[in-house]
Amino acid sequence: MESLEWDIIEKPIFANNKQVLGYKGIFRNDNGQLLNIAKSSYTPTHNEKFIEVTEKLHAITGFPIENYYDVDGGKKVLSFLKCTDTMQVCGHEFKDYLMIGNSFDGSTGFFIGNSNIMVRCSNRFSRNFRQLQVNHTKNNSLRIDGLVQYFDMFMKQRTQLFEKMEQLSWVKIDDSIKDALVERLTRMNDEEKLGNELSTRKRNIITNLNSSIDRECADLGDNAFGLFNGITHYTTHIKNTKNATFGNPFGSSNELNQTAFKFCTELINA
Template identity: 30%
Template sequence: MSILNATQVQKPSVTKADDLLFPVELVPVGAIFDDGNYTRSNNYQAVVRTDTNEVLGIHGKGYNLLSNAEAFDAFDEALHESQLDLSGMTVKNEIANYGAKSFRTYTFPAHTVQVGRSDDETQLKLQIINSYDGSTSFSSRVGGFRLLCSNGMVIGKTFMHASIRHTKSLDIKSVISKLDETINVYLENANQWQQWSNQRISLYDLEAVVKHFAEGNEKLEQSLIENYHQEAQEIGQNLWALFNSFTHWTTHFPVREASQHNAASIRLNRELRVQRLLESNEWKRLAA
């Protein structure tokens, strides 16, 4: 016996990375027996991407479909009603696992802070995530876009997380109502980054924290230390340089070719791993 959804599954076609508004629908989940008989489940349903017939997730009967179009359009509208200065705002879209998870990242040049030296600037960044596979709820993450990086974007610490599950009680307003809080939260953390830029660290502390983070991965350990020394040449031997060696890894460490379709999710998992480091006793000891 094989378990299928009611729509014939086909190999997904290649789509543009910035195409978040592909069509989806909920369809019944059932089973086809060897004799050709079919039975339909009353307890499970599938999210199907109808332009490729890719099954993006299997859920219980209480699941409520929140489409990317609904989620991201509502957030865009809320942004324009918020107190955020949208001058020069840029938007980047990404998908993972053929659309099972989608990311929209906004960068706000009008909200720029200086950390350490005069040319080390970080812009406010807001990332929205929606998934059809149940891996995450509709959520928002606030961070920074550091301009002083020859290789491009470096994502900073996540310091606000608001989420809502895909259920019949979905109320998207409980997420977008937090938008006006982001500036204060961002500035509070910018002050923390400024403190880190004034906190020197020893080679011993550097190696201890990196070893703790790498968990036996010698290649990662070496890469982080090399990144730190590169950062330190620019901004000094301090905690800010160490922090940016980790965030540089989240974005720029290679993703295997076979995993490129999931690169956005891999980067997210790396960022969450760095976040756990920032909450660890090892990091708090250095930042005290």
């Protein structure tokens, strides 16, 4: 198991031999890498605190700590606790994890969420829970300590997430809905929707998305659950797989997954 054997240090920033007032630099203390230039009011959560919270949640839940990761050279950090009770959707088993994350580049606050893997195909999907996030502001350490007390909320949010996935399987879809999602994910304009002015790159992306959707719908049915898994298949197995972070919790793959999940869940009450 990897560990976070480094932390951050905060230093003043200088320009033309003068200190830049109101700002500071956040650096790794092991290799000196600059992680962020932030306002002086920005209050980062140190890795020491991050590890402490991870270990407290391990003690409370009994979930084993699977691993620690740093992303983008340490601009973001993650830990994963393996949930010991498996979840199923439509008879398909999921391995899932309590995911804890933090950033030093201002892209996220301190958060707790769920990361899951569909055993059948290894499709990965991560989701942060809004109620379990703390921004990097004054007294954030106390609020982070409070998150540890909300494990029941995590379990409730986790159950609701998988219930929502189960409901997706009840929603039948046709090719027009598949096309609408692909158009949204690729941000196609009116001309591109007519098949005009499509770049080779975008055409390849569309082909790969449709191939993943067809693959998953063939196995899971022409329903919103199959459609959603078509996108997680694409982001897990097709798109930038060499540089993927476990669970796809950040970046463009995560954005595609979140957009697809929102699109598909909106179909439930349509």
